[in-house]
């Protein structure tokens with residue numbers, strides 16, 4: 001028990017507000033996102049400043065609704081979409097309390113990664129708060145999905161969060177099969193995951209455009225692959241695609257709103273399966289909460 005107490009950490013927030021702006025990949029709408037400091041035990045809360053009464057939407061899995069290829073949160077009539085890369089940055093940097101003020105529903109796509117958000121958040125210092133971050137410890141295996149697409153949680157090799165991702169686009173395609181494994185720390189997140197951009201196959205992109213979606217996005221804004229390879233772009237890592245999938249896992253698991261101690265193994269999983277496992281973990285395991293700073 002003593003060892004467990006030693007490995008929980010104090011909550012943090014930002015010293016000052018920082019912001020990013022861009023346009024939503026799906027909606028093409030301009031959006032400005034301001035990250036503001038928040039008191040202990042606030043968690044991450046979105047505020048739709050553009051709507052009457054400025055509704056608040058907590059970044060917790062119970063506010064998640066299903067939407068294709070992205071993570072959406074809704075409270076009443078107010079929603080925020082494509083929140084996963086933004087939440088991954090906050091979670092990866094261990095920023096536990098933050099009000100995210102936005103003036104549109106969809107978060108900016110930026111360069112398809114979390115890099116610009118990590119840079120913005122890194123431009124102000126971290127404030128340590130007088131409360132411990134709740135933590136969920138995975139003590140046995142829990143798995144969701146089917147044979148082709150699954151994600152599981154296991155006890156980890158250390159007190160932190162370890163993630164292994166695997167994607168399989170067949171042996172011959174330009175993406176191929178990729179595996180990446182790492183312990184998530186603010187440093188590893190910033191260096192090894194935050195720059196990894198989202199990716200799409202050209203035929204998927206063409207289909208979206210035919211539905212009048214993603215009309216502002218170009219091949220410079222994310223990774224677009226056709227049969228021959230990557231179009232008009234350079235990879236930042238040889239295995240950038242699977243790194244991005246792990247980034248998505250970090251964003252989706254931040255909806256547990258606590259630290260997770262254990263290992264996640266994701267095999268071709270997507271946002272829906274990730275959220276399903278978050279719900280299972282919150283049902284199966286007790287979240288340790290320390291309401292006062294330990295003596």
Ligand SMILES: [Zn+2]
Pocket residue numbers: 084085198244248
């Ligand atoms: Zn993503």
